[in-house]
Amino acid sequence: xxxxxxxxxxxxxxxxxxxxxxxxxxxxxxxxxxxxxxxxxxxxxxxxxxxxxxxxxxxxxxxxxxxxxxxxxxxxxxxxxxxxxxxxxxxxxxxxxxxxxxxxxxxxxxxxxxxxxxxxxxxxxxxxxxxxxxxxxxxxxxxxxxxxxxxxxxxxxxxxxxxxxxxxxxxxxxxxxxxxxxxxxxxxxxxxxxxxxxxxxxxxxxxxxxxxxxxxxxxxxxxxxxxxxxxxxxxxxxxxxxxxxxxxxxxxxxxxxxxxxxxxxxxxxxxxxxxxxxxxxxxxxxxxxxxxxxxxxxxxxxxxxxxxxxxxxxxxxxxxxxxxxxxxxxxxxxxxxxxxxxxxxxxxxxxxxxxxxxxxxxxxxxxxxxxxxxxxxxxxxxxxxxxxxxxxxxxxxxxxxxxxxxxxxxxxxxxxxxxxxxxxxxxxxxxxx
Numbered sequence: 348x349x350x351x352x353x354x355x356x357x358x359x360x361x362x363x364x365x366x367x368x369x370x371x372x373x374x375x376x377x378x379x380x381x382x383x384x385x386x387x388x389x390x391x392x393x394x395x396x397x398x399x400x401x402x403x404x405x406x407x408x409x410x411x412x413x414x415x416x417x418x419x420x421x422x423x424x425x426x427x428x429x430x431x432x433x434x435x436x437x438x439x440x441x442x443x444x445x446x447x448x449x450x451x452x453x454x455x456x457x458x459x460x461x462x463x464x465x466x467x468x469x470x471x472x473x474x475x476x477x478x479x480x481x482x483x484x485x486x487x488x489x490x491x492x493x494x495x496x497x498x499x500x501x502x503x504x505x506x507x508x509x510x511x512x513x514x515x516x517x518x519x520x521x522x523x524x525x526x527x528x529x530x531x532x533x534x535x536x537x538x539x540x541x542x543x544x545x546x547x548x549x550x551x552x553x554x555x556x557x558x559x560x561x562x563x564x565x566x567x568x569x570x571x572x573x574x575x576x577x578x579x580x581x582x583x584x585x586x587x588x589x590x591x592x593x594x595x596x597x598x599x600x601x602x603x604x605x606x607x608x609x610x611x612x613x614x615x616x617x618x619x620x621x622x623x624x625x626x627x628x629x630x631x632x633x634x635x636x637x638x639x640x641x642x643x644x645x646x647x648x649x650x651x652x653x654x655x656x657x658x659x660x661x662x663x664x665x666x667x668x669x670x671x672x673x674x675x676x677x678x679x680x681x682x683x684x685x686x687x688x689x690x691x692x693x694x695x696x697x698x699x700x701x702x703x704x705x706x707x708x709x710x711x712x713x714x715x716x717x718x719x720x721x722x723x724x725x726x727x728x729x730x731x732x733x734x735x736x737x738x739x740x741x742x743x744x745x746x747x748x749x750x751x752x753x754x755x756x757x758x759x760x761x762x763x764x765x766x767x768x769x770x771x772x773x774x775x776x777x778x779x780x
Contacts, residue, residue: 361481368480376470378427385425388642390462391601392418398585400454416443417455424459424472444524445509446534465604494518494526503534553577554584556591563593602631602639611640618663619655619675622647650675657747660754669720669736670743676719680751682712683744689713689725690733690741698731 397417401408416439422430432440459472494516502512513520527533550556553573562569570588574581606629614625622640626633640647655674657663666674673679685702692698695713699706717724724737733741 364481365476368476374474374476376427376474377468380468381425381427384466385422385462387418387422387430389601390418390422390425391465391604392421392458393461396458397454400450402589404448404450406448406451412439416440417451419443420447420452421455421458421462424456425462427473441509441520441524444527444533447527448533448535449531452531452533499526499532503532506534509534550587550590554579554587556587559588559591559593563588602635605629605631606636606639608643608645611636611643612645615640615645618658619666619671620658621652621654621675623652624654648675650677653677653679656680657751660747660750664747664750666747667740667743669722669740670747672719672721673716673740676715678712679716680748682716683748685709685712686716686724687741687744687748689731690737692731694729694731695727 392414394414398408400406415436419430419432419440420443429440456472463470463472498516499512502515507515509520509523513523516523552558553576559573562573570581570584574584577584606625610629611625614620614628615622620628622637623633625631626636629636637647653675655666655671656679657666657674673683676682685698685704688702689695689698692701695710696706699709702709713725720736720740722736723734724740726732726734726737
């Protein structure tokens with residue numbers, strides 16, 4: 348579109364003047380923040396409101412390709428420039444720019460304002476610098492004011508393709524699309540088809556209005572399940588709900604609006620809290636939070652349902668790497684209490700009797716701790732002895748357990764009864780028999 352060096356000079360001059368005014372006067376929009384916050388995955392598009400708008404205007408809702416274009420235009424409004432697209436979708440994008448109805452554009456701008464409000468951003472959706480900022484008069488190409496609205500309206504009313512419209516007006520096709528972007532005037536949609544007579548046969552079974560109202564009032568309405576059970580499409584279920592006067596179930600709010608990636612990483616990776624505990628802390632659904640963690644590339648631990656019991660201590664101390672791994676072992680507090688009492692015991696069988704448990708249980712718990720720590724902690728000698736790594740970990744465990752007991756006095760263990768009866772008890776049993 349730049350046809351000569353003079354045109355390059357005009358554009359370079361304009362950019363220089365714009366940069367100078369922006370340095371002096373600034374912009375009401377923080378585009379850097381928007382680029383950080385808004386991506387094709389993080390933006391929210393209310394499909395229920397979109398479907399309702401299509402029904403009100405008699406438009407075809409379209410499929411996934413249309414939704415993809417809607418999300419692209421929504422993201423472009425938020426970023427202030429055309430968002431990136433795969434090369435294979437460029438033609439569809441250009442067609443969409445030429446044909447998107449003004450009401451649809453206004454709807455997407457409302458959705459953009461909703462996305463900004465969700466992040467507590469008080470900014471206009473769009474902004475253009477004042478024309479007075481650039482004093483160059485001989486602009487290359489054509490401005491929107493140079494295109495006769497009546498000529499353009501006549502051409503698009505006949506649903507003339509963009510290429511033919513551009514040729515008739517002596518412009519390039521991209522000039523026509525830019526005119527549509529700037530003015531909001533686009534090719535009108537095809538006239539709605541004449542509606543049919545509607546349904547004459549009442550819906551039966553799971554699509555019966557009475558059944559749908561009952562499941563909706565009880566909170567058990569599941570559109571996908573009804574579609575599978577009734578052997579119909581999801582749109583058929585939605586039509587049945589609309590006919591029965593049942594409001595559509597609102598889509599859940601994206602979790603990314605209630606917990607940031609930094610907050611999730613801090614709680615899960617550093618404090619080593621479990622996914623269920625994090626979900627409870629933030630008031631979220633744990634299954635959706637688990638999916639969000641995977642989407643953000645956060646590696647899920649095999650024992651992701653077990654929390655670090657020391658994370659909630661006042662001024663929680665930093666854990667060594669072996670202790671951090673052990674902190675997510677199931678029942679790690681009980682196992683650490685037993686670990687610290689192992690050195691000096693004659694063997695594992697004697698230790699099990701002293702601790703009131705079975706030898707197999709104690710052996711299994713010790714193996715689990717050593718596997719998590721990645722090192723041997725107890726030498727299987729007689730008596731049992733802590734390894735060098737085990738000694739350091741036992742000292743750390745004793746400190747953590749004392750902090751835990753001080754914070755929660757009820758967690759202090761009661762003396763463990765021995766599993767074997769004393770000689771006196773054995774004699775009393777013999778006398779009684």
